[in-house]
Amino acid sequence: MASKSNTVEEEEEEELTLPTDEYEALISTTDVELLKRAWRNEKSAPEILRFESDLINRVTEQIQLMEETVEENSTDDADPLSLSLYQMDLDRTLFLLRSYLRVRIQKIEKYMFHIRKTEELWTRLSKEEKKFTRGKGYLLQFSVAPPKMCFQCKHKIMLVVVLSLFFLCCRCTDDLKKHVEENVLSRLPENYQSVLKQSVISEEDDMVPEPQLDTFVLCRSKEYLTGIQLEDGPVDDRSKLFEMEPGVLYFICYKSIKALVESGKIDLL
Amino acid sequence: MAGQSDSELSLFSAEELEFTAEDELVEIVPNLKMPPLNLISGDFGPFTPQIVTKVPLWLAVALKKRGKCSICPPQWMSLEKLTQVLEAERDSQEMSEQLPFHYVEISRLLFEHARDNIPDVYMVRSLIEDIRDVRFHKVETDLEAFSGRTIAVKIKNLSAMEVNIVRPFIGRALQAFYKHDSPELIPDPERVSDSRPQVVNNAPRRQLRR
Incomplete structure (x- = not known):
């Protein structure tokens, strides 16, 4: 693809010659660049992806450091121009971080029953997100000791996250279930009282919204990939293997490249 | 559309x-x-x-x-280069690869904030608009070539904005093709016979899941 800036292309070339993942991650890009990638992937993927806890920790630390620096310098007679530039950089990073967390919260809200009962998805959540999904307990914890919690996490972002979780709490599995049961389901005929099932004869939980994994997504590979199995394609195409050239965009069924997205070989956009 | x-x-x-x-x-x-x-x-x-x-x-x-x-202004934003690109775009059904992925956004930002730094700004601007139009027309004609057998679509040299505009359409079209091809849609006789008479419903059961 001819479109990226030179530096990125150079980095990509280097990546090709250095196969080890850690080294690649080390040299490839800044954390902001990685966060941007995580954000794009999360936005594009139909299901929730693994929480990038290390990356988020690093970015949060950098943001905190930068906030302190800006604050310290704002009292001195430091150059207001460079100070405002630092502030802009900070705001851009904060926007990315918030947007990333927000996309995840939206997905959790939408698919909470499904995430709760699917072990694989459940482990992808961060500690806070798990509390959020469980709901009730967290709400209680908050009502008992909210001030202490808030003072402890002085940090602005944490506060934003925590608060947004707090306000949305009542929506989460236990609470939602209780709410729906008390107000609606208990008044329905006996056979239709489950939150998860349409009626007692349903074999599976057919009232639980699940992410549609056969959504078509737009993606780009960093290296030449061969042997991608389109197993869920039309019957007579199933045996066909698919190849991907680096840097070229493809529309493809998310199911077929799911594993490659998780291993970081393919970026969604 | x-x-x-x-x-x-x-x-x-x-x-x-x-x-x-x-x-x-x-x-x-x-x-x-x-x-x-x-x-x-x-x-x-x-x-x-x-x-x-x-x-x-x-x-x-x-x-x-x-x-x-x-x-x-970046090199590709010169009169000569853009004239060349426009010609190339008009000559071939292929998308030219000479412009950066974000050419629409970059040029828009520069027109808004740095007009005085761009030589021949009016010409440059109208050239970029022409290029956009030609390219978009090509994207639309390319879309007609889709068929039900499509499981993956390769897109070469489409810019960020162009991709973003066609994404909802392509995504849903492909998904519709995919769905109508899938064996799941063929009714499963076992499931139908399984429905017990205790359910009071005259209408066929609706699959609410999808």
């Missing part, structure tokens, strides 16, 4: 695309002295009057707004 972008369905808003484009590097000529900036997104500078340096577009625009620099 493909030409309309639905804000609900397109994943990234125009603002978010612009945000991404603002990280692309451009050259600026500062007119102030300033030590290097060690930002979270990278280290830039030092800034010395009349010495060209590379910074992300957002930084360039911020400095430009305060009158602290002039922005050197």
